[in-house]
Amino acid sequence: MTRASRPATNSHRSRAFARLFEAVHEGVFIGSLPGDDEAGATVAANPHLKLIFGYPPETPEADVAPFAPARFADADARSAFLERLTTDGAVTDYLLRMRRADGSAMWVEVTARAEAGALGRGLRVEALVRDVSERKKLDDQSRDLYQQLLQAEKMAALGQTISGVAHELNNPLATILSWAERLAEKAPDEASRRGVDVILGEAERAARIVRNLLTFARKRQSTRTMIDLNQVVRETLALRSYEQRVTNIDLVTALASGLPQLFADAHQIQQVLLNLVINAEQAMLTAHGRGSLVIRTWHDAERDLVALEVSDDGPGVPAEVKSKIFDPFFTTKDVGQGTGLGLTVAYAIVEEHGGRIRVESTPGNGASFVVELPVTGVETAPRKTPRMDVPSMEAVRGASLLLVEDERALAMAVGDALTDAGLTVDRAGDGEEALARLRQQTYDVVVCDLKMPRVDGMTLYRAIAATTPALARRVIFVTGDVAGTDAERFLEDSGCRWLAKPFRLADLLRAVRETLA
Numbered sequence: 001m002t003r004a005s006r007p008a009t010n011s012h013r014s015r016a017f018a019r020l021f022e023a024v025h026e027g028v029f030i031g032s033l034p035g036d037d038e039a040g041a042t043v044a045a046n047p048h049l050k051l052i053f054g055y056p057p058e059t060p061e062a063d064v065a066p067f068a069p070a071r072f073a074d075a076d077a078r079s080a081f082l083e084r085l086t087t088d089g090a091v092t093d094y095l096l097r098m099r100r101a102d103g104s105a106m107w108v109e110v111t112a113r114a115e116a117g118a119l120g121r122g123l124r125v126e127a128l129v130r131d132v133s134e135r136k137k138l139d140d141q142s143r144d145l146y147q148q149l150l151q152a153e154k155m156a157a158l159g160q161t162i163s164g165v166a167h168e169l170n171n172p173l174a175t176i177l178s179w180a181e182r183l184a185e186k187a188p189d190e191a192s193r194r195g196v197d198v199i200l201g202e203a204e205r206a207a208r209i210v211r212n213l214l215t216f217a218r219k220r221q222s223t224r225t226m227i228d229l230n231q232v233v234r235e236t237l238a239l240r241s242y243e244q245r246v247t248n249i250d251l252v253t254a255l256a257s258g259l260p261q262l263f264a265d266a267h268q269i270q271q272v273l274l275n276l277v278i279n280a281e282q283a284m285l286t287a288h289g290r291g292s293l294v295i296r297t298w299h300d301a302e303r304d305l306v307a308l309e310v311s312d313d314g315p316g317v318p319a320e321v322k323s324k325i326f327d328p329f330f331t332t333k334d335v336g337q338g339t340g341l342g343l344t345v346a347y348a349i350v351e352e353h354g355g356r357i358r359v360e361s362t363p364g365n366g367a368s369f370v371v372e373l374p375v376t377g378v379e380t381a382p383r384k385t386p387r388m389d390v391p392s393m394e395a396v397r398g399a400s401l402l403l404v405e406d407e408r409a410l411a412m413a414v415g416d417a418l419t420d421a422g423l424t425v426d427r428a429g430d431g432e433e434a435l436a437r438l439r440q441q442t443y444d445v446v447v448c449d450l451k452m453p454r455v456d457g458m459t460l461y462r463a464i465a466a467t468t469p470a471l472a473r474r475v476i477f478v479t480g481d482v483a484g485t486d487a488e489r490f491l492e493d494s495g496c497r498w499l500a501k502p503f504r505l506a507d508l509l510r511a512v513r514e515t516l517a
Helices: 005-023 047-053 075-088 133-186 190-217 229-246 266-288 342-352 408-420 431-440 457-467 486-494 505-516
Strands: 027-033 041-045 090-099 105-116 123-131 225-227 249-255 262-264 291-300 305-312 356-361 367-374 400-404 424-428 445-449 475-479 497-500
Touching (some): 075 105, 133 408, 133 505, 225 229, 229 305, 262 266, 266 342, 266 367, 400 408, 400 431, 424 431, 431 457, 445 505
Parallel strands (some): 475 497
Antiparallel strands (some): 027 123, 291 305
16 A cells, blocks of 8 residues: 555544444544543544434534433432443443433433543543333333233232122121111110110221122122212222321312212222322322312213312423323332323223323422213213002011021021011021922012022022022012122122111111012
8 A cells, every 4th residue: 555545544444433323323522521529621522422312403412411310210329320431441332311311301322431531530431322212112012911910810819808808797797787777676674775876886997898899809890870979989989088188188078969879880880989099199299298188079061071179289290291191101209119000091991981180280289180971972871761669567467478588697687677567577597498398388579699508599509490480570688798890790690689788677678579579
């Protein structure tokens, strides 16, 4: 090679490297990082580095500072990064959470080599920077989905356990309620009546707790009926009352009277409200260690909808978050504190009901979530059918009734109450004994537990339907738990009346009168 050709060759290489520097689809940084409190100096920054960090293309390279303190989402992360570079002299695919020039967060991987700068000050760094935000998001989603699967399996096992526990609790609760009702009718003095009223109230409170446990331990298919939104709100808030009391959350409710009923799944609407309430509580406690929560409902007659609002005095929702708050897996909580699915599920449920959910917030002044649900226009709503007048107990006095219940104490309380009401009552301890009695004589109505030893209620019903179809239409079931089980589907298919334990005697007597009608 001649002397004349060498400068031309070097110039050609320089231009080639320049084109590569400009065109490479990874950020390239050459410069110095002097210390924890300084941005350092940039010698070279390629266009893709500017793109990654959100600098305008015309920004001078010297003004691009990807490793300045302000670019790190966590100040400790910058210190750890610099220490690693100083100690090892290089990093490979080092994951960092950074901030773009506009402040938005992203994830990058850095591969870099470093050496001590002149006079021992800072580091001279050559680095490749890769934006891995999308990959990190997919990894996080996969991890969250796996956790959701584990949670679903745990909830399924919990549901089975709670179902058995609920049945065992509901039987003694039903016995307590039945005897308390009977004692209330015969209380000799005011003090005794007050005591019985306390027993009744506390037994009903325990029954609500069991029902709420069942509601949230099971995944149920959407079952829509005409519901009272205010009642759903009250039952949901009862679940949080203790937690709010011990965490200094003040609750204010303003539930409009006379709300029209909604055709909706009460369990799903309860799930929506619970998500909104828990989110509000966590936001207030994180910001202030206490808070004030306001729940209100109203009827918008012009738009024919019912609205539910959950307002808190927490930190509010930043403007840049509002558009993402209902996105799957989006969460502002710390890692491990939330899945980012609560509001997404709430949004899906409200949309499925033909409604809408929105957030109203000014940063620093709390947040309000408003759920709007339509009152009319639901084609699947059941049509009202004319019903026969329910006869009085006097009209059905003397009717024969077979009570099938394996809980002896409950059977005695219910049997005595039905006898006092004027019915002729026989008792059977299980389905097998009931079949024997049915072969010996006829009955006008059968009140039967679903879950019993030897022959259960479903088997007994099928035997009655096969031999005495007319009596099969006059079977009333009582049960401790049917949600999400074969028993629920059986009751729907049979069309039989049924009462959930624990029940009030007045409800049972009304069911008997309706059946005999």
